[in-house]
Amino acid sequence: MRSRILPWAILLIAAVAYPLGALAHSRPSFPNRADCIRPAKHDGNLEAVFGRFATSARADAVLRRALKVGFKGTQIESDGCGLLKVTLHGIPTLQVGRDFIAEARTAGFNPRLEQSKP
Amino acid sequence: MNAHSLVGLFAFNVVLLLVGVAVLFGVRSWESWSDLLRLSGFAYMLGVAATGVALVIELVAGLDLSLLSILATGLGLSAASVLAGRALGRSLPPSRVFSGHISLTTAIFGALTIVYSEALFRSGRLAGLYDFDGWAFWVPKAKAIYFYGGLDHQFFEQLPGPSYPPLVPALEAAAFRFMGSPDVVTLHLQFWFFFVGFLGALIGLLAPRVPPLLLWPPILLLAVTPHVLGYALQEQGDFVLDEFFALAALLIGLWLVERARWQLAGAALFSAAAMSTKREGYMLLACIAIAALVASWRQFRLLGPPVLFVLAVAVALTIPWRVFLLVNDLSRGGAEAGGVGLFKHADRAWPSLRLAVSTMFDYDIWLIVAPLMVLAIAAAAVGGATRLAAYATLLVGLALAAFTWVTWAFPSLPITKAPNVNPIIRLTGSLALASTALVPLLLSAAWRGLRSDGAS
Numbered sequence: 001m002r003s004r005i006l007p008w009a010i011l012l013i014a015a016v017a018y019p020l021g022a023l024a025h026s027r028p029s030f031p032n033r034a035d036c037i038r039p040a041k042h043d044g045n046l047e048a049v050f051g052r053f054a055t056s057a058r059a060d061a062v063l064r065r066a067l068k069v070g071f072k073g074t075q076i077e078s079d080g081c082g083l084l085k086v087t088l089h090g091i092p093t094l095q096v097g098r099d100f101i102a103e104a105r106t107a108g109f110n111p112r113l114e115q116s117k118p
Numbered sequence: 119m120n121a122h123s124l125v126g127l128f129a130f131n132v133v134l135l136l137v138g139v140a141v142l143f144g145v146r147s148w149e150s151w152s153d154l155l156r157l158s159g160f161a162y163m164l165g166v167a168a169t170g171v172a173l174v175i176e177l178v179a180g181l182d183l184s185l186l187s188i189l190a191t192g193l194g195l196s197a198a199s200v201l202a203g204r205a206l207g208r209s210l211p212p213s214r215v216f217s218g219h220i221s222l223t224t225a226i227f228g229a230l231t232i233v234y235s236e237a238l239f240r241s242g243r244l245a246g247l248y249d250f251d252g253w254a255f256w257v258p259k260a261k262a263i264y265f266y267g268g269l270d271h272q273f274f275e276q277l278p279g280p281s282y283p284p285l286v287p288a289l290e291a292a293a294f295r296f297m298g299s300p301d302v303v304t305l306h307l308q309f310w311f312f313f314v315g316f317l318g319a320l321i322g323l324l325a326p327r328v329p330p331l332l333l334w335p336p337i338l339l340l341a342v343t344p345h346v347l348g349y350a351l352q353e354q355g356d357f358v359l360d361e362f363f364a365l366a367a368l369l370i371g372l373w374l375v376e377r378a379r380w381q382l383a384g385a386a387l388f389s390a391a392a393m394s395t396k397r398e399g400y401m402l403l404a405c406i407a408i409a410a411l412v413a414s415w416r417q418f419r420l421l422g423p424p425v426l427f428v429l430a431v432a433v434a435l436t437i438p439w440r441v442f443l444l445v446n447d448l449s450r451g452g453a454e455a456g457g458v459g460l461f462k463h464a465d466r467a468w469p470s471l472r473l474a475v476s477t478m479f480d481y482d483i484w485l486i487v488a489p490l491m492v493l494a495i496a497a498a499a500v501g502g503a504t505r506l507a508a509y510a511t512l513l514v515g516l517a518l519a520a521f522t523w524v525t526w527a528f529p530s531l532p533i534t535k536a537p538n539v540n541p542i543i544r545l546t547g548s549l550a551l552a553s554t555a556l557v558p559l560l561l562s563a564a565w566r567g568l569r570s571d572g573a574s
Binding site: 003004006007008010011013014015017018019022080 | 218219220221222224225226228229230232233236237240248
C-alpha cells in the first residue's frame with residue numbers, strides 16, 4: 001500500500017511546494033521601469049548610463065553632446081522597459097567606472113553606473 | 119493580467135482538452151481510465167490541432183470567430199468524433215477500471231517536470247510582448263480576428279508574413295474571446311498550455327513503450343535547453359509548429375514499428391495542423407513522408423500507401439487556405455531565389471549547410487539534444503532496430519537539408535545565427551523537438567536489442 005501512495009505523495013508535494021514557496025517570497029507583480037535599472041554591484045559587464053528618455057530626439061541630443069566631448073562608443077539603445085537609454089558599454093571594473101563618472105561630471109554629465117544585462 | 123483572464127484562459131483549454139478527448143475516442147479510444155489520464159496530454163494536443171484546423175477553415179469560409187461559434191466548433195468536432203468512434207465499434211471502459219500505480223522513478227521525474235512547468239508558468243504569467251514577430255504580425259492578426267470577427271485580407275496583406283496560415287492567430291483570438299479582452303500578457307500562458315500539453319503527449323505516448331530512465335531524461339533535457347527556456351512562451355507560431363511536427367514525426371515512427379491505424383490518424387491531424395501553422399510545415403511534412411517511405415522501402419507496397427494517404431489527407435485540409443491566398447491575390451510565400459535562382463546563388467550552399475548543422479549542434483542553444491540523437495540512432499542501429507534508425511537518420515538528414523535550403527534560397531538572409539535576421543535557430547527547433555520525441559524510442563529499441571543479444 002505504501003508503495004502505491006508514496007509516488008503520488010511525491011507528485012503532490014512537488015505540485016504544492018513550489019507555488020507555496022514562490023508566494024511566500026513575494027506576490028506576483030508586474031515589473032515597473034525601476035526594475036530595469038540594475039545598479040552596479042560588482043566588476044564586469046558594466047555600463048555608464050547618461051540618461052533614459054521617452055523620445056529619440058532627447059536621447060539624440062544627449063548622445064551628440066557626449067560624443068562631442070569625447071565619450072566615444074556612447075550609443076542609444078532600448079532599455080527593454082519602453083525607454084531609450086544613452087549608454088557607454090565596456091567598463092571593466094567598479095573602480096574604472098567611478099573614475100569615468102568623476103570625469104563625466106567635470107564635462108557636465110551625471111551618468112549612473114549600471115550592470116549590463118547578461 | 120487579472121484573475122478573469124486566467125479563468126477564461128483555463129476554460130478555453132478545458133474546452134480544447136474535451137474536444138481532444140472526443141477526437142481520441144474517435145481515433146483510438148482507451149482501455150482504462152488510467153489509460154485516458156496517461157494520454158490526456160496527447161488528447162489535449164489532438165484537441166488543439168483539430169480545433170485549430172477547423173477554425174482556419176471557418177475563417178477562410180468567412181465565418182465570424184465569436185464565442186458561440188468557437189463553442190459550436192468544439193461541439194461539432196466532438197460529436198463527429200464520438201459518432202465516428204461509435205461507428206468503428208469503440209466503447210468506454212467500465213467505470214471501476216482505474217489502476218493508479220506509478221513507479222517511484224516516474225514519480226521523481228514527474229515531480230521535477232511539475233516544478234519545471236510551474237516555474238515556466240511563473241516566468242510567463244507577467245511576460246511582456248517584446249519579440250518582434252509576435253508584436254509585428256502574430257498578435258496583430260489575432261487582434262484583427264478578435265475585433266473584426268473574421269479574416270480582413272486587406273489588413274493581413276499589410277503585415278509581414280501575409281502567407282502564413284492563421285491557425286495560431288485563430289487560437290489566440292479564441293483565447294482572447296474566452297479571456298474577455300485582448301490580454302497580450304496573459305496570452306503567454308496559452309503557449310505554456312501548448313508546451314506542457316506537448317510534454318504530456320510525449321510522456322503519455324512513450325511511457326508504456328520506454329523504461330522511465332530512458333524516457334524522462336531526454337525530455338527534461340529539451341525542457342531546460344536555453345532556446346526553450348527563452349522562447350517557448352513567445353506569442354508566435356514557431357514553437358506550435360515544432361510541437362505539431364514532433365508529434366507527427368513520433369506517430370509515424372511508432373507506426374513504422376507497430377502499425378496501429380490510430381497513429382496514422384493522429385499523424386495526419388498533426389501534419390495538417392503543422393501546415394496550417396506556418397508555411398514551413400509543408401517542407402517539414404515532406405521530410406517526414408520521404409523519411410518514412412524510404413525507411414520502409416522493402417515493404418513499400420504494404421507501408422507506402424498509408425503514408426501517402428496521410429500526406430494527402432493532411433494537404434487536403436490545408437487547401438482552403440491556399441485557395442484563399444489565390445482568390446485574394448495574397449503572397450503565397452515562395453522562395454526568394456525561385457527555382458533556378460539556387461544555382462545563381464550556389465556560393466551560399468556550403469555556408470548555409472554549415473550554419474544549419476552548427477546551429478543544431480550549438481551547446482548554447484540546444485545543449486546536447488543533437489549529439490544525443492546521433493548516439494541514439496547509432497545505438498538503435500547496433501541494437502537491430504534498423505527501420506527506426508533509418509527513419510530517424512533520414513529525418514535528421516532531410517530536415518538539415520531543408521534548413522540549409524531556407525538560408526540558401528533566401529539570399530536576403532545573412533549567414534548568421536542572429537535571430538533577428540536569420541530564422542535558423544527557430545527552424546532547428548522543429549528537429550530538436552522531433553529528436554527529443556524519437557530519442558527515447560530509439561534508446562528503448564537499442565536497450566531491448568542489446569538485452570536480447572545478451573540473453574541469446
